Amino acid sequence: MAVTDGHDIEPIDEHEEPAAFVSALRTSPDRIVFTEDGNSEGWIATDYTVSLTQ
Known part of the structure; x- marks a missing residue:
């Protein structure tokens, strides 16, 4: 097993959460609520x- 300083290891997110769905609602002409x-x-x-x- 090779010794490493940790810089060449890709981080792994074991607790990856599903994407959140966000809605934008216009509550008045000059206000938006997410x-x-x-x-x-x-x-x-x-x-x-x-x-x-994009």
Whole structure:
């Protein structure tokens, strides 16, 4: 077995969680609330959002 300093080892995430589905709801003309599917207690409200481009 070779000795390594750990820099050449790829990290493994053994606890990979499934992707979360997020909805964006416009609650007023100047406010958007983001909610996670199945988690009504977790939400984020914002007065300013930007569109993402790929």
